[in-house]
Amino acid sequence: MTLFPMQGVKVQQTPPMCSTMKKNKSNTLDRHELRLKAEERFKISGLIPESTTSPAEMQRILYELPVQQIELELQYEQLQHAYDQIQQQQQRFTNLYNLAPVAYLRLAPDSTIIEANKTIESILSVKRSDLIGARLGGLIAQKDLPAFNDMIDTAFQTGAKEHCEITIGNIFCRLDALIIDNAEECCLTIIDISDTRRAKEALKHKEAQYRSLFEASQEGILILDYKSGKIVDANPYISHLTGFSFNEIVGKELWKTGFFLDKALAQTAYLELQSKSYNCYSNVILQEKSGRAIAVEFISYVFYVGDEKAIQCNIRDIIDHNRLRDYENTISKSHKETIHALSSMVEVRDSYTTDHQKRVAELSVAIAKELKRSPIEIEGLQLSSILHDIGKFNIPAKILVKS
Template structure:
């Protein structure tokens, strides 16, 4: 009786586990993200996501291969470097791209180590997300900003040519200092913009006052 009960119980547990596995597999395989697993040698051991069907590439093509086996040398390097970081036990996030021109695609990768029962890294799990549209939007925003800065500089040049030359010198000097200090690109770009617009208030000052020789009159 106990043996029969154990067998029945075992089948129930197995059935529930299989249902749960199928449920999660369906969720994972329907996502637009790229979900993958790597072993300690950075070989792909599992790849999921609806992108596989869209790319018309069989999953078996990826299994057992490293980034260096799949991608060109210049493109594979960023994966190899970040795989080493994650294999050391530290999660890492990075971006990479491939293709050129209108066919260029951008991806953001979150890579995390998987630990075994002894606390050792047994492999990696990663999620890749297509951020191409985000990159295009950022580039469009940058172009709009640069056009605005150019317009403001042109207006200021008409009113006060000296200030425009001064702005350019401040931009060159401040960015050179920022590069020497190895500031992040985001801060360097913010500093560059600040240098360009730091005298923008002069646009609201009448030219006869701004360019008046000698001292200003008392009000």
């Protein structure tokens, strides 16, 4: 190839260094077009060597030209490599942008959608092409439109990040708006919070249910701070049980409430829960505000609220329970005495049965224990064995019909 037509000097063109570079028709520059532009600019520059140039100078120029050509080709190769990397990075960011779980939009001040990623299609079930140019405000539920408009207006006026929660169709969404680059566009993110909202509603409903059970319980319930032992909550039945109002006991340690006669027991019960999760005390004596003493069962256990520990104390009035137990014990004792009296009458009537029923009862009890029967079953079997010969004793008819 002739670089300089004057003096008939010919120089071989150096093979391009970038010939091994990856070809990409979409981003490779038109070399022929560049060549034409370069020759045109070279002619205008007036840098064509004069014919009077000495052979030595011409030799130097001929040496410099291919070297500079190689430098330019190396630079071009570097630029092309950098361009390819930028393209790859841009593609990665485009994929992240379109596949993000959050919808990204650019809005005009009147909420017209300028750009959106593909996620908006899965959230709103509307094609992205149909959304471009539409006003986002037109998709928002009427009741939420004032909140949305206030958010957009405030974002454009202050430039600060703003957010709101609105409904689009049957989807609950959180919107975050921020003005960047210029005051003519707003960057907006949309997150589908439908599942979160439903979970919150379900949790709120469950909390209301538990609160209702807590307040309607027919035994006193105290909630204590685990670290200090102070009462943080109490149900209404505590006031009914002790006569002390909620305001009179809240914030106090359990042993300083005024209704524990045995303050040391209350403090011991609390300290035990620092090393174990449950304790139970029966026949604990409390003193009502009026001064009357009552017997209760006091049960405490540790539970978790998130990562924090708390203590629940259940206080159950056992006065009626004790009365019922005493009555049952009296009836049971009377029942046993009657059976033994009848057994003695049989033995008096028939001397051959003396101690026979007792031995049968003892044998029955031994067999029952071997069979691992419950205490109640064993007791019933013992009494039945004592009575098994009761038929030998006849009660006169005139006694049975006597009124």
